[in-house]
Amino acid sequence: MSESHKYYYMKLKETFFNDSKILLLEQMQDGPLYILLLLKFYLISLPYNGLLLVSENMPHTFQTLAIVTRYQVGTVERAIKIFLKFGLIEILANRTYYMTDIQLFIGQSSTEAERKRMERLRLQQQLPSSTVRADICPPEIEIRDKERDRDKVRVREKEGQPIRSAFGAYQNVFLSDSELVELQNKLPTSWKHYIDRLSEYMTSSGRQYQNHAATIRRWAAADQKKSHQQTYSRDYSVEEGETV
Known part of the structure; x- marks a missing residue:
């Protein structure tokens, strides 16, 4: 190959x-x-x-x-x-x-x-x-x-719904133009990472999601929450006889 x-x-x-x-x-x-x-x-x-x-x-x-x-x-x-x-x-x-x-x-x-x-x-x-x-x-x-042709698959889910383009390593993450802009504004340095992550996960697991933009936002929020929890859960206690 x-x-x-x-x-x-x-x-x-x-x-x-x-x-x-x-x-x-x-x-x-x-x-x-x-x-x-x-x-x-x-x-x-x-x-x-x-x-x-x-x-x-x-x-x-x-x-x-x-x-x-x-x-x-x-x-x-x-x-x-x-x-x-x-x-x-x-x-x-x-x-x-x-x-x-x-x-x-x-x-x-x-x-x-x-x-x-x-x-x-x-x-x-x-x-x-x-x-x-x-x-x-x-x-x-x-x-x-x-x-010209954008070289991306464009699909219309239902009549009246926004047109979505295919993104990700396997071209299976579908986002509208407004959804993409929103992700780029909220995740300026990591939006592509989450798109590729979702693309690879859906390909390897066979899972599908109804709204890919919402899934990415949820993953990013969960990662941010986890990061905060790890930061605040650090043990700053001092053993007896130790000094700070």
């Missing part, structure tokens, strides 16, 4: 360059450079859900960002200060930069998911297997128009 590799892509709206913040950036001295640098930051942050990280536990600095973007350190520093002022970047408690609008553009898939999608397409069109390549692997980074 061939290995399944994840890849990430950005989806830019056709109105991206008409956004007021982008228009203001464009009018600044070195504005076009800042816009290109902003797009590079978005792409760098894709594998880490909007966080600018060198690796899992190593945040980017002015110096490392200058290296990977091939910009001068001074240009990177000035751009980040402007992005912070415009709200395009935030600094988290651990001094990690977070691209605040990344969830408007981010998507992910895998070579295995692509094969499954092509197989569904073949069955729908009743094409012979020989006409569909089994080793199709899309490019690592794609910029797609909003009107």
Whole structure:
């Protein structure tokens, strides 16, 4: 069995360059450079859900960002200060930069998911297997128009219900756009972890849930409660003869 590799892509709206913040950036001295640098930051942050990280536990600095973007350190520093002022970047408690609008553009898939999608397409069109390549692997980074296929299964549970897209490692966690935004706001650094966790659990256990967003919120609340209980249950008692 061939290995399944994840890849990430950005989806830019056709109105991206008409956004007021982008228009203001464009009018600044070195504005076009800042816009290109902003797009590079978005792409760098894709594998880490909007966080600018060198690796899992190593945040980017002015110096490392200058290296990977091939910009001068001074240009990177000035751009980040402007992005912070415009709200395009935030600094988290651990001094990690977070691209605040990344969830408007981010998507992910895998070579295995692509094969499954092509197989569904073949069955729908009743094409012979020989006409569909089994080793199709899309490019690592794609910029797609909003009107193009989102490469995710979209289902409508009932007439009048919101359309839900498939997420997770096994593409079996279904969330509407509003549910996804709510999870991203409530769990800015862990929403993807809970989606993948639910996806893997349903696949391995065979269990199904009526509302995936509600299940994720319940799991997150239970984890938070458990964390608080462990914090307050620590034993700070002192044995006789010991000092504090």
